[in-house]
Amino acid sequence: MSKPESGTAADTATDTAADTGGARNEPAVRMDDVAVRFRSRKRDVTALRDVAMDVAMGEFVAIVGPSGCGKSTLLKLVAGLLKPSSGTVRLRGERVGGPRHDIGYVFQRAALLEWRSARKNILLQAEMRRMPAEQARRRTAELIEMTGLRGFEDALPHELSGGMQQRVALCRALLHEPPVLLMDEPFGALDALTREQLNVEMNRIWRETGTTVLLVTHSIAEAAYLANRVVVMTDRPGTIAEVIDVDLPPERDYAATMARPEFARVTNRIRTLLGAGAAAD
Template sequence: MRTESITREHTEVDARRAAVSVRDASVTFSSQRGTVTALSGANLEVQQGEFITIVGPSGCGKSTLLKVVSGLGNYSSGTVAVNGEPITGPRQDIGFVFQRPALLEWRNVRQNILLQAEMRNMDMTRARSRCDHLIEMTGLSGFEKSLPHELSGGMQQRVALCRALLHEPDILLMDEPFGALDALTRERMNVELNQIWRETGTTVMLVTHSVAEAVYLANRVVVMSPRPGRIVEVLDVPLAAARNYGATMEDPEYHQVANRVRDLLGASPSAD
């Protein structure tokens, strides 16, 4: 991937103000089995430019937390704010990447990315320029006119990532974006996402079931308990922003954090 002059190398977190502030937030809803608490008393501060990963058992409220931050889901109590403003609904300064790319099969790569611009009524001249830059940055050059069925799973997810970044959001939320990919493609996407984060400086919150992915990508790893989902511990990852995948996997500090995450999750040392 080639770095353009308009991007910047991200080397440290901007701690002047919190990009995301979650204070004593809970989410409850009614079901046939009665009242269900999906998230309980969550407290989390995410600084501008920070990369946060969230891990925990299935059904513990990881995705619920992202939806609350995005404004796509409601919270029952507590407060949730983005850039100092309380969440009251979907926001223009947030991008969201889901596990499935959800591309329109009749639109090519460029058209799928520009769908974001059409929905947001962006200036199309600027949007096309931004689209071309993102295509080059994510290694999609030469595939602009390809339809989704002509792309690999990893390439489809790159398109979804470009679409989410088109309007230059302050915050990027990612809900298990690489969970359906094979192991080698997933590693490659992890490396590319680390580079994109460093180049753009976007604040990222990513949900994953992979301990390796969580520790490799993050400044801090948020570990959640089984439902009702609580934040058990937030672990610092004392690694440089730029990370070589192979070297990171052999780094003692990586293993120290990864083993602590596994201990908190009750997983075996070899679990991922």
């Protein structure tokens, strides 16, 4: 298995002083000239190069791009699951040097434990983080209500639809009230109607919680509907081709939003950047 090159000692030393002080005036996420290179016996592969971006506190940013361009790698860098070969990644003003506990992570597959109910799958997060029991129960009840899972608390995963399972996974990721939520193609395996419904729910949850969200998606429509800004990546080695502002109100009716000229402008620009062959979804 190939391994990424680590950042240099000089990078670490330079960053130490900058890591001190409060994070109030810092963006939620900052990437400065980030590159990721993987080395194996046969070849070297550059997954990302020259990536620089800021994500403001409370912002919703979607990341789109060709398959294999490093979108998921960006999320792993923010989570501290992968170290950059060069450049720096900061989370709320602190240099990311290892796995972070102040993020939530939602994957394409819900990855629920089949023998645990929906409620107990959500509470798994609390057990791992050793949250106070009463706080965890209260927060779980709030999230179940917020995500429309009321009445399904005691259902096992095989008794839930794919959309319901993803709601449980989202509750689990939000249980500890993370300031930053990372979402890696969380609705990609769902049917079109369920995906639209969860997009509407996600917009409402983001507005209610104020959580900073980074969403990786292959759906152009989903990116434009949910995000404040859309980061469009190039083919590998992935870098940022353009960052597009989405000039839409925070609260977005689905059908009405799809019909707005601002929505069409964003989706058309994304398709242009990705190439004429890019599909709408």
